[in-house]
Amino acid sequence: MDLGLQGKKAIICASSRGLGKGCAEALAEAGCDIVLNGRNEAVLATTSAALREAHGINVTSIAADVSTKEGQAALLAACPDPDILVNNNGGPPRRDYSELDREALLEGAIQNFVTPIEFIQAVVPGMKARGFGRIVNITSLSVKMPIEGLDLSSGARAGLTAFLAGVCRQLAPHGITINNLLPGKMDTDRLKGGFERSAQQSGKSVEAIRAAQAAEIPARRFGNAEEFGQTCAFLCSRHAGYITGQNLLMDGGLYPAAF
Template sequence: MDLGLTGKTAIICASSKGLGRGCAEALAAAGCNIVINGRNTDVLEETRLALSTRFPVTVTAVAADVSMPKGQRTLLEACDAPDILVNNNGGPPRRDYTELDRAALLEGAVQNFVTPVELIQAVVPGMKARGFGRIVNITSMSVKMPIEGLDLSSGARAGLTAFLAGVCRQLAPHGITVNNLLPGKMDTDRLKGGFDRMSQASGKSLETVRSEQAAEIPAKRFGTAEEFGETCAFLCSKHAGYITGQNILMDGGLYPAAF
């Protein structure tokens, strides 16, 4: 399917690996020139070279922490007029709510609420002028259901969801859509790190923990960065111009609800 994205430009935050990289790959495959981002310069450059080799598009790598104003400026200097913005950022580490002090609470809110709003504020004027824009926020299944130890991440991402529910209606007349992708258990380094902790705490082998976790999912497997990226690319396409303000779960059926 032609997504109508050839020649468009996309910023994908935190995209040197994991779900962000999956989105970058899918958008590059659709013909987008992409700006990828990460904090580890070696991993970022490896990703840039891999994507540049695979796809006939411009791949620009920006090493920066997008949670910081300086990092945002660096990113936007590399691409001041993106057609597409994919907001992504690492979430706070798993921690019981009783262990969160004020500094941790504020850091989590900045990472997963303040930063995406600031980037949206920065790119929307250009999108309005061009009459086209796609904004996809990678949030979490925990927006809809609690996950033990991820209360701060859940709260910040749910706050972003509520904030943008009104904003997206303001942007719709300008050809700009805003949607959220809610990953469940995706086969990424973050998930693997959780399995390592479970294995150490329970005494079970890593393979046993992994099998037990997969068995809880109706699809009986974990999601992949590739299929996640393809969904992101569709939401950015010419075919998705009538989809906005939506929270799209990618969880293999794990969230048990009809609505």
């Protein structure tokens, strides 16, 4: 399927690995020029080179923390007028709510609530002028289904969802869509780290923990970055112009609901 994205410009936050990388690969395959972002310069360079070689598109790499004003400025300087913005950022570490002090609460809110809103504020004027814009926010299954120890991440991402529910309807007349992708248990480094912690705490093997958690998912497997990225690319495509304000779960059926 031709997504109608040839020559479009995309900023993809936290995209040198994991789900962000999956989005970058799918958008590069669709013909977008990419602004790639990560904190590890070596990993960033490897991902950038692979995208250029595989798809022959322009890739600009920005090593920066997108939660900082300096990091945001660097990405926007590299691409002042993106057609596509994929908001993504690591969440606060797993921690019981009772252990969170004011500093930790504010940092989590900046990472997963303030930062994506600031990016949207920066890119929307250009999207309005061109009559086209696609914004995808990578949030989490935890917005709908609490996950122990991720209360701060869940709360900040849920706040972002509520904040943008009105904003997306203001922007729809201008050809701009805002949608949220909610990953469940995806086969990423973050998930693997969780397996290792559970194995240490329980005395079970990592393989046993992995198998038990996969068995809880109706699809009987974990998701992967490739299918996640392809879904993101479709939401950015010309075919998805009538989809906005939606929260798309990608969890293999783990969240049990009819609506």
